[in-house]
Amino acid sequence: MWDGSSTPEESPRAPVTVFLLDDHELLRHGIRSLLERQGDIVVVGESSSAAEAARRIPALRPDVAILDVRLPDGSGVDVCRQVRSIDPTIAVLMLTSYDEDEALFAAIMAGAAGYVLKEVKAADFVDSVRRVAGGHSMLDPVATSHVLERLRHGPPKDPLTKHLTPKEHQVLELVGQGLTNRQIAEHLGLAEKTTKNYVSIMLGKLGVETRTQAAIIATRQDHHPSR
Numbered sequence: 001m002w003d004g005s006s007t008p009e010e011s012p013r014a015p016v017t018v019f020l021l022d023d024h025e026l027l028r029h030g031i032r033s034l035l036e037r038q039g040d041i042v043v044v045g046e047s048s049s050a051a052e053a054a055r056r057i058p059a060l061r062p063d064v065a066i067l068d069v070r071l072p073d074g075s076g077v078d079v080c081r082q083v084r085s086i087d088p089t090i091a092v093l094m095l096t097s098y099d100e101d102e103a104l105f106a107a108i109m110a111g112a113a114g115y116v117l118k119e120v121k122a123a124d125f126v127d128s129v130r131r132v133a134g135g136h137s138m139l140d141p142v143a144t145s146h147v148l149e150r151l152r153h154g155p156p157k158d159p160l161t162k163h164l165t166p167k168e169h170q171v172l173e174l175v176g177q178g179l180t181n182r183q184i185a186e187h188l189g190l191a192e193k194t195t196k197n198y199v200s201i202m203l204g205k206l207g208v209e210t211r212t213q214a215a216i217i218a219t220r221q222d223h224h225p226s227r
Helices: 025-036 050-060 076-086 101-110 122-133 141-153 159-163 166-176 181-188 192-206 211-219
Strands: 016-021 041-047 064-068 091-096 114-117
Touching: 016 025, 016 050, 016 122, 025 041, 025 122, 041 050, 041 122, 050 064, 050 076, 064 076, 064 122, 076 091, 076 101, 076 211, 091 101, 091 122, 101 114, 101 211, 114 122, 166 181, 166 192, 166 211, 181 192, 192 211
Parallel strands: 016 041, 016 064, 064 091, 091 114
Antiparallel strands: none
16 A cells, blocks of 8 residues: 555556558558557557458457558448447547548448548647547548538438338348348348348349448438338
8 A cells, every 4th residue: 555655656558559451551551650659559450451350350459440441352431330330449540542521421320430531640640549549539520510411401212222122121221230241130030141142132223332332321211111
């Protein structure tokens, strides 16, 4: 027990742990070097593959996952949605070369805590990592307000969805909630292979290529139970 005769030492603060996902090796190394020079940030893993990152991030449980939006084998937004459906305590910072409303919209809907352009200054980037690790949102308030306005006033029903069967509507809703094929299969009492077929057919009818695009459509719908 401390008797007041000397000043007790403060417990050292645990470092912020980070996982990097970007298909450019040089950029990953640059980000790793920048972060680890700070002394209070540790990069615990990195990947160039969306599929690999979606597997490794929940196992490593970093404080922050920095995800590139566009990847050769998928989208960082999809990885965000998958990771946060497994462990919502992992904060996600989306990193992109593009300033796009659709990407921002998708990132917000996937649960990202921040969205930064690759042209960001080094000091601002490090600050963003620390802030999302601390539970703060780094999403621009004006941009976020614009996205929420779209949600409130967007078309309540996309004409494309009128071609979906009741079961495909259910699958679309669950994709919009960020569920994986396995989770959807369990929810609907289907085989995972059957669910995969439903998802493929549903994407084709909507005229989109990715689950992220379908999820955006799903969030803009005012779904009603089929009669």
